[in-house]
Amino acid sequence: METEEHLLPQPRRAEALGGRRRHRDRVAQPPGLDDASRRLANEQPAADALVHARRIAGGGPRPATPEPRPPVLRSASPSGTHAMAQRDSIRDLAQKVGQTAVVRGWVYHRRTAGKLCFLEVRDGSGVVQAVVKKGAVPDAQFEAADKVRLESSVAVTGTVRADPRAAGGVELSVSDLQVVSACVADFPVGKKEHGIGFLMEERHLYLRSRRPWATLRVRAEVERALREWLDAAGYTAVDAPIFTPSAAEGTANLFRVDYFGEPAFLSQTGQLYMEAAAQSLGKVYCFGPTFRAEKSKTRRHLTEFWMLEPEIAFGDLDEVMSVMESVVSHAVSRVLERCRPELEALGRDVAALERVKPPFPRVSYDDALEMLKGTPAEIPWGEDFGAPQEDAVSAKFDRPILVHRFPTKIKAFYMKPDPARPEVVLGCDCVAPDGYGELIGGGERASDLAYLEHKIAEENLPKAAYEWYLDLRRYGACPSAGFGLGLERTVSWICGLDHAREAAAFPRTLHRVYP
RNA sequence: UCCCCGGUAGCUCAGUCGGUAGAGCGGCUGACUGUUAAUCAGUAGGUCCGUGGUUCGAGUCCACGCCGGGGAGCCA
Numbered sequence: 001m002e003t004e005e006h007l008l009p010q011p012r013r014a015e016a017l018g019g020r021r022r023h024r025d026r027v028a029q030p031p032g033l034d035d036a037s038r039r040l041a042n043e044q045p046a047a048d049a050l051v052h053a054r055r056i057a058g059g060g061p062r063p064a065t066p067e068p069r070p071p072v073l074r075s076a077s078p079s080g081t082h083a084m085a086q087r088d089s090i091r092d093l094a095q096k097v098g099q100t101a102v103v104r105g106w107v108y109h110r111r112t113a114g115k116l117c118f119l120e121v122r123d124g125s126g127v128v129q130a131v132v133k134k135g136a137v138p139d140a141q142f143e144a145a146d147k148v149r150l151e152s153s154v155a156v157t158g159t160v161r162a163d164p165r166a167a168g169g170v171e172l173s174v175s176d177l178q179v180v181s182a183c184v185a186d187f188p189v190g191k192k193e194h195g196i197g198f199l200m201e202e203r204h205l206y207l208r209s210r211r212p213w214a215t216l217r218v219r220a221e222v223e224r225a226l227r228e229w230l231d232a233a234g235y236t237a238v239d240a241p242i243f244t245p246s247a248a249e250g251t252a253n254l255f256r257v258d259y260f261g262e263p264a265f266l267s268q269t270g271q272l273y274m275e276a277a278a279q280s281l282g283k284v285y286c287f288g289p290t291f292r293a294e295k296s297k298t299r300r301h302l303t304e305f306w307m308l309e310p311e312i313a314f315g316d317l318d319e320v321m322s323v324m325e326s327v328v329s330h331a332v333s334r335v336l337e338r339c340r341p342e343l344e345a346l347g348r349d350v351a352a353l354e355r356v357k358p359p360f361p362r363v364s365y366d367d368a369l370e371m372l373k374g375t376p377a378e379i380p381w382g383e384d385f386g387a388p389q390e391d392a393v394s395a396k397f398d399r400p401i402l403v404h405r406f407p408t409k410i411k412a413f414y415m416k417p418d419p420a421r422p423e424v425v426l427g428c429d430c431v432a433p434d435g436y437g438e439l440i441g442g443g444e445r446a447s448d449l450a451y452l453e454h455k456i457a458e459e460n461l462p463k464a465a466y467e468w469y470l471d472l473r474r475y476g477a478c479p480s481a482g483f484g485l486g487l488e489r490t491v492s493w494i495c496g497l498d499h500a501r502e503a504a505a506f507p508r509t510l511h512r513v514y515p
Numbered sequence: 516u517c518c519c520c521g522g523u524a525g526c527u528c529a530g531u532c533g534g535u536a537g538a539g540c541g542g543c544u545g546a547c548u549g550u551u552a553a554u555c556a557g558u559a560g561g562u563c564c565g566u567g568g569u570u571c572g573a574g575u576c577c578a579c580g581c582c583g584g585g586g587a588g589c590c591a
Contacts (some may be wrong), residue, residue, distance in 0.1 A: 113549065
């Protein structure tokens with residue numbers, strides 16, 4: 001079936017990024033113990049249970065604002081029958097100078113200097129240099145430190161020492177080194193440049209490198225911030241189905257699955273379901289994976305991506321535009337607040353992100369066409385906005401913009417025409433700066449039954465498949481508005497990534513479903 | 516579906532006019548008690564994507580195929 005046309009960005013031009021950039025990654029050192037650790041120490045003390053849970057989790061995500069009380073894990077409780085192995089988070093080592101700590105993690109890097117061996121160990125929370133001195137540990141352990149393959153898992157016990165020579169300010173004077181599991185061969189992903197094809201083939205291992213580490217942490221923070229804003233604003237999270245019924249001729253871009261002998265399809269939007277849910281709960285959102293079987297090979301396209309789709313009963317275009325700029329700004333400000341080391345690791349221009357605050361400039365389709373007059377991107381009224389148009393217009397601003405009121409004929413059937421100008425719809429796209437294109441698409445839904453029936457017939461859509469949706473107009477119809485935000489594109493923009501696939505842990509693209 | 520680019524050592528790449536296969540990094544061996552992508556010395560490592568063709572001779576030229584990258588269309 002047809003879906004909202006601008007839930008996600010139109011293509012962005014390669015030129016906007018300075019031409020064809022080679023996908024290389026220098027897998028350099030991850031941030032060591034830095035302000036992440038210190039910042040954490042300054043955050044409000046968590047409940048005992050929370051602290052306990054984090055110790056168990058071994059350096060899990062940083063605390064977010066309102067955090068639910070975690071379950072008590074009895075089996076791992078210190079008072080239980082199982083003694084827990086000590087495990088100190090590298091992030092917290094700065095607070096343990098002079099104490100003995102046990103770091104369990106992976107050998108990130110190794111340098112040797114005669115009877116000294118420097119091991120950089122990472123545990124997900126940070127990296128710390130462990131110094132192994134011949135004589136300070138049994139000879140066999142020194143030998144192991146000297147020979148251990150990178151990315152082998154280890155348990156290192158030692159005294160935390162403040163040392164200005166160490167990258168994070170502290171290092172570990174090792175008294176005991178255990179190789180938990182040695183790599184069976186040299187780790188495939190090295191510290192130098194690699195091509196994107198190789199990195200994606202080794203994605204499960206590449207994940208351990210700095211860029212993926214930083215990106216996934218930012219992604220997690222973005223997800224958290226988006227939910228946080230909506231939850232605080234009174235929205236109810238409603239999970240949309242992934243299996244959807246055979247719906248329309250537009251199934252060419254849907255993944256078909258065998259549903260007990262019947263055809264079914266992987267969802268490409270939860271929007272229509274959210275409209276139903278909004279009639280129960282008022283303000284709702286879904287946040288989950290969506291699937292598009294399009295053979296698009298661009299840095300903006302994934303075949304599986306996550307979309308945040310709020311829907312507001314009795315909402316209108318102005319409200320929806322306000323929510324768009326609010327959630328995007330909130331996500332950016334949370335990332336700025338909590339992910340500085342990650343942004344630094346990614347080389348992101350933080351100043352550009354700091355400008356991202358409401359209000360975003362409102363640009364009507366008419367205004368945009370006016371701006372494009374005389375430029376190579378000029379198009380006649382009525383033609384759809386493409387990447388050249390988006391880039392040319394967004395380049396005139398220093399923050400995301402809201403482009404609204406597109407021609408009715410180029411938009412999806414369910415979008416509501418502007419009563420004052422039926423030739424345009426009350427829809428809006430949020431276009432990111434720097435050629436990242438469309439992050440969000442949305443607007444008011446057509447609520448008039450007769451109009452929808454007319455549009456469905458006009459576009460030759462199978463009416464039967466839409467009967468349930470039409471029921472929403474038959475039984476207490478209301479004005480409704482909402483939008484879809486593409487998570488990977490948003491994260492790509494915030495992180496300054498080259499490709500949306502970098503924003504997913506295990507991206508699915510036209511030519512990749514492995515690993 | 517279309518257009519462009521690519522496939523040579525584990526990785527990233529160079530390879531001139533068609534004439535014995537190269538570099539950096541990584542690996543291995545050794546040296547080094549403060550290294551930060553350490554440094555220094557030595558060393559090993561090749562189905563030049565595949566098939567066929569042209570040629571005395573093909574990594575190089577031609578055809579077809581396979582795989583990958585970027586973009587267009589389309590889509591979000």
